[in-house]
Amino acid sequence: RKEVEQDPGPFNVPEGATVAFNCTYSNSASQSFFWYRQDCRKEPKLLMSVYSSGNEDGRFTAQLNRASQYISLLIRDSKLSDSATYLCVVIRHGGGNKLTFGTGTQLKVEL
Amino acid sequence: DAGITQSPRHKVTETGTPVTLRCHQTENHRYMYWYRQDPGHGLRLIHYSYGVKDTDKGEVSDGYSVSRSKTEDFLLTLESATSSQTSVYFCAISESKIGQAYQPQHFGDGTRLSIL
Numbered sequence: 001r002k003e004v005e006q007d008p009g010p011f012n013v014p015e016g017a018t019v020a021f022n023c024t025y026s027n028s029a030s031q032s033f034f035w036y037r038q039d040c041r042k043e044p045k046l047l048m049s050v051y052s053s054g055n056e057d058g059r060f061t062a063q064l065n066r067a068s069q070y071i072s073l074l075i076r077d078s079k080l081s082d083s084a085t086y087l088c089v090v091i092r093h094g095g096g097n098k099l100t101f102g103t104g105t106q107l108k109v110e111l
Numbered sequence: 112d113a114g115i116t117q118s119p120r121h122k123v124t125e126t127g128t129p130v131t132l133r134c135h136q137t138e139n140h141r142y143m144y145w146y147r148q149d150p151g152h153g154l155r156l157i158h159y160s161y162g163v164k165d166t167d168k169g170e171v172s173d174g175y176s177v178s179r180s181k182t183e184d185f186l187l188t189l190e191s192a193t194s195s196q197t198s199v200y201f202c203a204i205s206e207s208k209i210g211q212a213y214q215p216q217h218f219g220d221g222t223r224l225s226i227l
Binding site: 032034042043044045049087091098099101102104 | 151154156159216217
């Protein structure tokens with residue numbers, strides 16, 4: 001089993017829709033969590049950190065459920081420019097500052 | 112954007128040749144990383160560095176070596192390139208932990224390497 005698992009998608013949604021992605025992680029010692037965004041043939045870029053109490057950044061909301069070992073990303077009012085691959089990332093306690101990446105969920109926002 | 116420069120951006124070479132990729136940062140961050148990204152695997156850590164001359168292996172280190180003689184430069188070397196090392200290589204940097212909080216990593220633009 002992979003340490004971090006994501007549904008690869010693609011998720012095809014109309015502009016203005018709300019879409020949510022989940023990511024599960026297998027190591028209960030995972031300590032820090034992030035969502036990255038990657039456009040085709042580009043580098044990953046930090047979208048947001050995920051905090052235990054949940055956090056919001058504009059149209060984006062991230063949640064962490066430690067008991068069930070998953071994190072989620074909710075995107076409201078989807079824009080065409082949100083089309084990208086969203087990468088779930090965890091850091092394990094005691095693992096140094098080493099990130100473990102999911103393989104990503106592809107989002108396509110359509111007119 | 113974080114000051115990270117990878118060079119070269121693209122390279123095509125033949126099996127058995129040595130290849131060195133360079134990552135240069137202007138942020139004075141302590142940590143530097145090399146990843147490769149392949150379809151179906153996501154990003155996988157090759158090697159990382161936690162200071163000058165301090166490096167350690169990642170999950171896919173076989174066939175790769177690294178060096179960090181200055182804070183700002185982290186080199187990845189393929190001593191004898193193989194076709195399985197055809198990939199996109201990303202360098203990343205991060206600051207030290209703040210309290211118990213790990214800091215996110217910021218990535219360079221990537222190097223597309225083809226081994227024929």
